[in-house]
Amino acid sequence: MADNNNLLVQVEDLKIHFFTNEGIVRAVDGVTFDIHSGETLCMVGESGCGKSVTARALLQIVHRPGKIVDGSIVLYRQKSHDQIEKVRISDLEPKGREIRSIRGKDISMIFQEPMTSLSPMYTVGNQIMETIMLHTKADKNQARARTLELLEFVGIPRPNRIIDEYPFRLSGGMRQRAMIAMALSCNPRLLIADEPTTALDVTTQAQIIDLIQGLQKDYDMGVLFITHDLGVVAEIADRVAVMYLGNVVEYSDVYTIFNDPQHPYTQSLLRSIPKVTATREKLEVIRGMVPSPFRRPSGCPFHPRCPKAMPVCSEIEPKTISLTENHQVHCLLFDEDAKKPVREMAS
Amino acid sequence: MTEQTPQSQLNSIATNGKPLLEVRNLKMYFPIVKGIFGKITGYVKAADDVSFYIQSGETLGLVGESGCGKTTVGRCIVRAYKPTDGSIVYQRADETTVDLAKVDSKELQTYRKDIRMIFQDPYSSLNPRMNVFEIISEVLRVNELCSPKEMEYMVAHIMEQCGLRPEYMRRYPHAFSGGERQRIGIARALVTSPRLVVCDEAVSGLDVSVRAQILNLMEDLRREMNLTYLFISHDLSVIRHICDRVAVMYVGKLVELADANALYTNPLHPYTESLMSAVPIPNPNLRDRKNRIRLEGEVADPSNPPSGCYFHPRCRYAKERCSTETPVLRDLGDHHFVACHFADELELTGVRMA
Ligand SMILES: Nc1ncnc2c1ncn2[C@@H]1O[C@H](COP(=O)(O)OP(=O)(O)OP(=O)(O)O)[C@@H](O)[C@H]1O
Ligand SMILES: Nc1ncnc2c1ncn2[C@@H]1O[C@H](COP(=O)(O)OP(=O)(O)OP(=O)(O)O)[C@@H](O)[C@H]1O
Ligand code: SF4
Ligand SMILES: [Mg+2]
Ligand SMILES: [Mg+2]
Numbered sequence: 001m002a003d004n005n006n007l008l009v010q011v012e013d014l015k016i017h018f019f020t021n022e023g024i025v026r027a028v029d030g031v032t033f034d035i036h037s038g039e040t041l042c043m044v045g046e047s048g049c050g051k052s053v054t055a056r057a058l059l060q061i062v063h064r065p066g067k068i069v070d071g072s073i074v075l076y077r078q079k080s081h082d083q084i085e086k087v088r089i090s091d092l093e094p095k096g097r098e099i100r101s102i103r104g105k106d107i108s109m110i111f112q113e114p115m116t117s118l119s120p121m122y123t124v125g126n127q128i129m130e131t132i133m134l135h136t137k138a139d140k141n142q143a144r145a146r147t148l149e150l151l152e153f154v155g156i157p158r159p160n161r162i163i164d165e166y167p168f169r170l171s172g173g174m175r176q177r178a179m180i181a182m183a184l185s186c187n188p189r190l191l192i193a194d195e196p197t198t199a200l201d202v203t204t205q206a207q208i209i210d211l212i213q214g215l216q217k218d219y220d221m222g223v224l225f226i227t228h229d230l231g232v233v234a235e236i237a238d239r240v241a242v243m244y245l246g247n248v249v250e251y252s253d254v255y256t257i258f259n260d261p262q263h264p265y266t267q268s269l270l271r272s273i274p275k276v277t278a279t280r281e282k283l284e285v286i287r288g289m290v291p292s293p294f295r296r297p298s299g300c301p302f303h304p305r306c307p308k309a310m311p312v313c314s315e316i317e318p319k320t321i322s323l324t325e326n327h328q329v330h331c332l333l334f335d336e337d338a339k340k341p342v343r344e345m346a347s
Numbered sequence: 348m349t350e351q352t353p354q355s356q357l358n359s360i361a362t363n364g365k366p367l368l369e370v371r372n373l374k375m376y377f378p379i380v381k382g383i384f385g386k387i388t389g390y391v392k393a394a395d396d397v398s399f400y401i402q403s404g405e406t407l408g409l410v411g412e413s414g415c416g417k418t419t420v421g422r423c424i425v426r427a428y429k430p431t432d433g434s435i436v437y438q439r440a441d442e443t444t445v446d447l448a449k450v451d452s453k454e455l456q457t458y459r460k461d462i463r464m465i466f467q468d469p470y471s472s473l474n475p476r477m478n479v480f481e482i483i484s485e486v487l488r489v490n491e492l493c494s495p496k497e498m499e500y501m502v503a504h505i506m507e508q509c510g511l512r513p514e515y516m517r518r519y520p521h522a523f524s525g526g527e528r529q530r531i532g533i534a535r536a537l538v539t540s541p542r543l544v545v546c547d548e549a550v551s552g553l554d555v556s557v558r559a560q561i562l563n564l565m566e567d568l569r570r571e572m573n574l575t576y577l578f579i580s581h582d583l584s585v586i587r588h589i590c591d592r593v594a595v596m597y598v599g600k601l602v603e604l605a606d607a608n609a610l611y612t613n614p615l616h617p618y619t620e621s622l623m624s625a626v627p628i629p630n631p632n633l634r635d636r637k638n639r640i641r642l643e644g645e646v647a648d649p650s651n652p653p654s655g656c657y658f659h660p661r662c663r664y665a666k667e668r669c670s671t672e673t674p675v676l677r678d679l680g681d682h683h684f685v686a687c688h689f690a691d692e693l694e695l696t697g698v699r700m701a
Contacts, residue, residue, distance in 0.1 A: 047526025113470040157646040173413020201581045202625040231627025272559040274588040283559035
């Protein structure tokens with residue numbers, strides 16, 4: 001996995017801020033991760049912690065008043081057989097030609113909300129055909145044939161009829177599958193899936209995941225998978241990035257995250273899952289509320305809710321500590337240097 | 348008009364306990380319209396002869412394949428749709444009953460406060476031109492349920508309970524993340540202190556910690572205010588956690604209905620078994636050791652369902668009889684209802700323990 005030849009996307013110290021009338025929202029505040037070909041990186045974390053904003057930044061779709069203010073996103077793009085081109089996505093013009101040639105082709109995305117990416121004005125089929133014709137040389141008939149194939153592939157019943165339906169006539173899950181078909185239409189190198197199966201029943205979810213994993217094997221596609229379902233994470237992730245309030249607070253392989261989580265937030269998260277085998281006991285919650293993005297806590301942003309917080313946690317911003325080569329945490333418990341001066345002061 | 352189907356077995360039990368809501372032989376058919384003259388070429392039978400009841404203070408789960416008609420059933424109950432046929436008998440606070448399927452839109456208004464729905468899609472169900480205060484207070488305003496001052500307080504209070512910051516009251520929906528918008532929808536439904544809430548995927552976009560908080564809140568409200576829920580969800584862990592009984596739908600019909608424990612540990616319908624086998628378990632060490640049942644074959648088309656048992660083309664236990672004869676929903680004891688010819692012979696596996 002550390003094999004850099006496979007590197008597909010590298011995100012470094014990415015910061016995305018929203019400049020609202022009420023103040024600056026530091027929605028993404030120094031996020032670092034990378035994705036390799038053939039790998040699945042799962043991103044989890046509290047609602048509003050910046051997952052979707054991060055994902056959209058990979059395609060340069062950050063809506064105003066949001067802006068990438070720092071850091072970089074680099075796409076490693078296969079130019080020819082032995083030539084790899086580095087594209088700094090973070091520097092591209094959001095409306096420019098280059099990023100448009102990347103969207104839907106090198107990187108495609110399944111959006112969290114199907115209705116905002118499927119237009120209500122056009123049939124499902126037309127929208128998928130459009131994407132295909134934009135990025136390939138296919139003519140209308142070929143595009144239609146490919147669309148039918150894709151709709152069938154994602155498990156839509158009677159694709160012959162559904163291809164000419166408008167999105168509002170489909171059930172939530174069918175819309176989601178139509179979107180997945182659209183995202184897969186040009187065999188992307190990187191698929192970003194923002195809660196792609198949240199709207200689906202577990203058997204359909206299992207089919208979609210099989211489908212994505214199949215494509216991943218066949219085409220060596222990289223996958224960034226955003227989900228709240230830790231069951232799905234446990235089943236598909238190679239690595240996991242746990243986010244809290246705009247930061248990646250823990251980053252490691254899936255086994256380490258589940259079997260040996262070190263960050264107090266990750267530990268609490270794993271404790272609040274309801275068990276399919278148990279009923280009605282009170283669920284464990286993380287005390288307090290997600291803080292206002294305008295009033296970010298000082299020091300470690302998790303400290304007001306952290307069961308293990310130390311006095312120093314409200315004073316120093318944690319930096320990333322590598323516990324092992326593939327296990328990073330963003331927590332002062334592991335920072336001997338940061339803990340020291342406080343102890344000395346106390347004595 | 349309403350023929351007596353065997354499903355009405357269910358109703359006889361219901362009447363003993365005075366249910367808050369009793370759905371009888373509910374049908375919702377959507378016409379398939381072709382061409383500019385609007386010729387009707389067929390019907391999508393989104394809900395086809397669905398019957399169940401919900402006791403006051405009870406939580407009934409509704410699960411099933413995506414597109415099987417769960418939202419349609421929910422929308423019929425809150426009368427966002429006018430059912431094609433069947434009745435929806437609701438017991439008012441004064442213990443008199445009314446058939447919601449038959450009332451006109453003016454009379455419906457009087458039930459809007461008591462019967463609420465949390466809509467599946469938080470994006471399309473929030474008006475982008477209204478701020479959060481206006482969205483949540485709309486029903487209070489329209490029905491003049493309280494003074495403006497009280498309204499402000501009530502909105503702030505419910506927002507806080509749903510884990511939203513009251514300071515954000517004047518913001519518009521687009522400035523919120525997916526999960527935050529979902530909580531706006533929950534707050535909007537709960538602000539009137541309703542009696543019955545149809546929760547359509549109400550917690551599915553939430554992270555586990557906020558979800559736990561909302562589930563705890565819903566459970567507290569149920570206990571304190573004797574709230575009743577119809578809880579639609581794909582998340583079988585959540586359903587298990589919050590529901591007393593669970594109904595399973597497949598292509599517009601109920602195929603199983605039982606006490607939650609019985610359904611999870613001892614499913615009687617092959618479709619339920621496949622659902623249980625596909626529940627993802629949050630333990631990566633178990634990822635290769637499971638024997639998930641992969642449903643093969645085409646997803647059924649509700650406008651042209653298969654013959655016999657609708658599940659037969661995908662069922663691994665199907666025999667000849669299954670493709671010719673439609674199984675009826677029958678009680679196999681302890682109010683465990685199932686629609687499968689072979690339910691009493693098959694030995695099916697429940698949810699995996701982890
Ligand atoms: N247009 C905007 N103006 C102001 N703040 C915004 C805007 N868009 C997003 N935000 C803020 O940015 C933060 C991150 O949002 P994002 O959608 O990335 O969250 P998320 O992690 O995907 O959450 P969820 O799991 O709920 O989808 C949130 O606090 C949100 O309120
Ligand atoms: N307004 C409508 N017009 C025509 N057909 C509709 C309409 N609404 C729903 N349908 C169809 O009715 C069927 C049931 O849809 P419904 O939304 O109730 O499913 P669901 O069980 O809620 O699915 P999901 O789990 O994906 O939300 C689907 O085949 C859908 O295409
Ligand atoms: S009736 Fe037949 S096809 Fe239907 S679920 Fe039972 S065994 Fe399977
Ligand atoms: Mg999101
Ligand atoms: Mg639905």
